[in-house]
Amino acid sequence: MEAGNAPVDATRVRRTYWLLALLSTLAASFIWGINTLFLLDAGLNNVQAFGANACFTAGEVIFEIPTGVVADTWGRRASYLLGAATLLVSTLLYLAMWKLHASFWFWAGASALLGLGFTFFAGATEAWLVDALAAANAADTLDRVLAKGQVVTGAAMLTGAAGGGLIAQATNLGVPYAIRSALLALTFLAAAILMKDVGFTPARRTSARAAVRRVVRASFDNGLRNPPVRWLMLSSVFSGGVGIYAFYALQPFLLGLYGNARAFGVAGAVAAVIAGTQMLAGVAAPGLRRLFARRTSALLLLSTLTVACLLLLGTISRFGSALAVVIIWSFSFWVAMPARQTYLNGLIPSSERATVLSFDNLMSSAGGVVAQPALGRVADVAGYPTAYVVSAAIQALAVPFLVLARKENAPSDPITPDSATTKI
Numbered sequence: 001m002e003a004g005n006a007p008v009d010a011t012r013v014r015r016t017y018w019l020l021a022l023l024s025t026l027a028a029s030f031i032w033g034i035n036t037l038f039l040l041d042a043g044l045n046n047v048q049a050f051g052a053n054a055c056f057t058a059g060e061v062i063f064e065i066p067t068g069v070v071a072d073t074w075g076r077r078a079s080y081l082l083g084a085a086t087l088l089v090s091t092l093l094y095l096a097m098w099k100l101h102a103s104f105w106f107w108a109g110a111s112a113l114l115g116l117g118f119t120f121f122a123g124a125t126e127a128w129l130v131d132a133l134a135a136a137n138a139a140d141t142l143d144r145v146l147a148k149g150q151v152v153t154g155a156a157m158l159t160g161a162a163g164g165g166l167i168a169q170a171t172n173l174g175v176p177y178a179i180r181s182a183l184l185a186l187t188f189l190a191a192a193i194l195m196k197d198v199g200f201t202p203a204r205r206t207s208a209r210a211a212v213r214r215v216v217r218a219s220f221d222n223g224l225r226n227p228p229v230r231w232l233m234l235s236s237v238f239s240g241g242v243g244i245y246a247f248y249a250l251q252p253f254l255l256g257l258y259g260n261a262r263a264f265g266v267a268g269a270v271a272a273v274i275a276g277t278q279m280l281a282g283v284a285a286p287g288l289r290r291l292f293a294r295r296t297s298a299l300l301l302l303s304t305l306t307v308a309c310l311l312l313l314g315t316i317s318r319f320g321s322a323l324a325v326v327i328i329w330s331f332s333f334w335v336a337m338p339a340r341q342t343y344l345n346g347l348i349p350s351s352e353r354a355t356v357l358s359f360d361n362l363m364s365s366a367g368g369v370v371a372q373p374a375l376g377r378v379a380d381v382a383g384y385p386t387a388y389v390v391s392a393a394i395q396a397l398a399v400p401f402l403v404l405a406r407k408e409n410a411p412s413d414p415i416t417p418d419s420a421t422t423k424i
Contacts, residue, residue, distance in 0.1 A: 165268010
């Protein structure tokens with residue numbers, strides 16, 4: 001570990017992880033409730049707006065492995081700092097292009113840069129947490145730390161999304177992006193001061209080319225060539241693109257049902273409600289240990305529920321009813337996350353953890369590159385309800401891969417019994 005043989009304080013590790021999760025999510029969420037409205041206000045149509053989002057996910061696909069190599073060779077802290085800096089620059093570019101009503105291709109480039117920033121985060125933060133907790137011999141399970149982190153990020157998202165929507169309505173759609181820039185600068189400073197690589201020694205003497213070859217080979221060996229990991233990754237190809245489209249399409253879709261396309265505060269409030277479900281899911285996630293014997297059982301049930309919610313959104317014409325379905329859809333997504341993360345981490349060696357987790361994000365992003373502009377086109381031609389029905393069909397394709405993952409009987413699949421409660 002970087003600090004030599006000095007003991008690792010597990011409490012400090014947990015608090016640093018939760019603080020960074022709080023700051024980065026608060027920064028990101030200030031624009032989550034209004035991002036699609038922001039792009040449309042800048043002069044883009046639906047296809048172009050979701051095309052820009054697709055360029056963001058394409059940037060994630062292109063840069064996931066190289067940035068994973070940065071985390072596994074130069075260190076998780078270095079990767080995180082690069083991510084915060086890149087997100088700050090790309091957010092400022094977004095703000096400038098909105099003011100100038102820039103053409104689509106400028107948005108495409110800035111969105112790809114935004115994707116690069118998030119790939120520096122992807123895998124690195126979680127890998128840092130897992131290795132640091134192991135070095136500290138922490139008694140608490142990863143499930144519980146991640147679940148509490150989800151409560152923290154949910155609170156940050158609730159505050160940021162609601163605040164961003166209300167501030168946009170009181171001022172204009174650009175102000176939340178300016179606030180996001182300031183919060184990203186604060187995130188960078190916090191990580192620079194508090195985040196240290198512990199439980200892991202960066203391989204800095206390895207040449208860049210050799211590091212890429214080694215880590216890419218390891219990501220395949222421990223990813224796509226590892227059956228239980230492979231099936232979970234392939235399921236995310238179908239669910240990943242649908243998830244990001246479904247979230248961002250909610251902004252114009254729900255405002256259409258509400259009857260006021262300029263009610264930015266309502267859009268922010270909806271994003272805040274979704275954040276509230278994230279917090280609730282973080283609290284409820286440990287309860288899965290009393291309901292299920294295996295993590296894949298929970299993932300199968302929740303994925304099926306997600307399909308049903310997307311179908312319902314395609315048939316509902318009242319704002320209140322649609323919002324109720326959105327709450328169930330969001331809860332299903334968030335409550336599954338700690339189980340999925342624990343399942344994957346239990347099958348990945350520490351030396352390649354950041355890269356394999358980044359590869360998992362790459363698979364999800366790859367689905368988004370195709371799904372987002374395609375679903376945006378469906379929305380332009382046939383409306384948002386039809387786009388949600390098509391989204392449900394795509395999401396359903398993830399279920400067979402979860403069935404295959406369950407059949408592998410992976411060592412990280414069983415949930416350690418906490419009680420005598422009957423399990424599925």
